[in-house]
Amino acid sequence: MQEITYRPIGIVHSEIKSRSDSPVQAVYGQEMKGTIELFPEYREGLKDLEGFSHLILIFHFHLSSGFTLIQKPFLDNIPRGVFSIRSPRRPNPIGLSIVKLEKMKGCDLEISGLDIVDGTPLLDIKPFIPKFDTREGVEVGWIKYKV
């Protein structure tokens, strides 16, 4: 099947300078701060965003090279299938984090509660909407005893 090409819409700047400094998930990094630098050509698309407290960021794990289908997750010592874990070493290294929007000024969005390494290319910003983005009665497999 043919390749799909995207172009970053901005860069995430953060206090997290390497993967080893990163909390395992954004939810564990509530004190972490950062800034989204949206490229100026997309600025108009930020209209109406400031009413949302939380954003879904979709980004490229630029430090990840290659993947294996079976890997040990951060939170366990047992190797697991890559689609059952949240490792950056995935067939398509696409990351997903929910962050808190603190302040917007021009093309700069101050955010907190993140796990994203400084310099990460940003692919999309979506508003986080609990009605759309949560579910009831969820079972969480192997991670049940880890979180």
Added chain:
Amino acid sequence: MQEITYRPIGIVHSEIKSRSDSPVQAVYGQEMKGTIELFPEYREGLKDLEGFSHLILIFHFHLSSGFTLIQKPFLDNIPRGVFSIRSPRRPNPIGLSIVKLEKMKGCDLEISGLDIVDGTPLLDIKPFIPKFDTREGVEVGWIKYKV
């Protein structure tokens, strides 16, 4: 900034044959059924996934061509900034849906509760983990009176 290239890991087959048949969001399509056809080379990565009831699917909006930075969302008549709405007509047409995993057999994953059009190229599967993927005290801007 340089382009980023991904390759689909599979295809979503569904009862939804066109965008106009699609519920506005997966949460509104609980009765909708579909199947993920994972390409065989990724099969091993499905290990441990069956313990999870819900999956995050990241996919390419293949029917979307072009975008505008200000658009009317499905749920309102007032034009909004593209990053404050969930339209497929985005700078990078990346979709995100949480679906229910009903059954796995080989490379086929039966799913329900979806809003994904038949034939959509799939980029990633992640386990949905409420601890990581929900937040408290969320404000939802313009959509507050619509959902």
